[in-house]
Amino acid sequence: MHTEVILLPIFCTLIGFVIWTIFSTIRRYKIANLQAGMQTKLLEKFGSGQELLAYVQSDAGRGFLESLTMEQRxxxxxxxxxxxxxxxxxxxxxxxxxxxxxxxxxxxxxxxxxxxxxxxxxxxxxxxxxxxxxxxxxxxxxxxxxxxx
Incomplete structure (x- = not known):
């Protein structure tokens, strides 16, 4: 009887942690895919390396390069x-x-x-x-x- 009282909170915590891990992983995966798609479309817009280099040297381009990191926290x-x-x-x-x-x-x-x-x-x-x-x-x-x- 007493073991169940202790095991129930531990089991519920474990299940909650597993569910949280699964959903946070799915969320990060979707965000990474969305970022990759947007970055690919943006890179396809440039016709030459000169245009890309000029963009990367601008403030917006530096922000774009910073956004390439996986973790945004x-x-x-x-x-x-x-x-x-x-x-x-x-x-x-x-x-x-x-x-x-x-x-x-x-x-x-x-x-x-x-x-x-x-x-x-x-x-x-x-x-x-x-x-x-x-x-x-x-x-x-x-x-x-x-x-x-």
Missing amino acids: TPYGRILGAAQVGVILVLVSFAFLFLRGRVAGAEEGFLVLGTITLCLGVGFGLSAALSYYLSKSFGLLTERTAHRP
């Missing part, structure tokens, strides 16, 4: 993602620690799960704070990166 996006995961893990850990005193016979299991998720949440929060501090000191956080998709 800015430092802000990465920091925000780590902070979000940290907050969620801390809240989940509080739920596990709350359930520790409410479910008879499963106190030790919920204590272990709550402690692990709390440590992970605090770690993600510290990682976000450190990333923000380092990105700011390296000059990576500018107005230009804040408004990029």
Whole structure:
């Protein structure tokens, strides 16, 4: 009886993680295909290497070359993602620690799960704070990166 109480949240978390991974992979694949198609059409518009070179030297061309990278996340996006995961893990850990005193016979299991998720949440929060501090000191956080998709 007590094993089911602990295994159910773990199983639901696992299923949720698998579904999230599948959908985020599909989304990135579709975005990459869309970008590749748009970039191919744009490159086909140029009649010669001279026209392409002139375009690449312009501001729009530099932006185009920057967009060729696969991952478009800015430092802000990465920091925000780590902070979000940290907050969620801390809240989940509080739920596990709350359930520790409410479910008879499963106190030790919920204590272990709550402690692990709390440590992970605090770690993600510290990682976000450190990333923000380092990105700011390296000059990576500018107005230009804040408004990029």
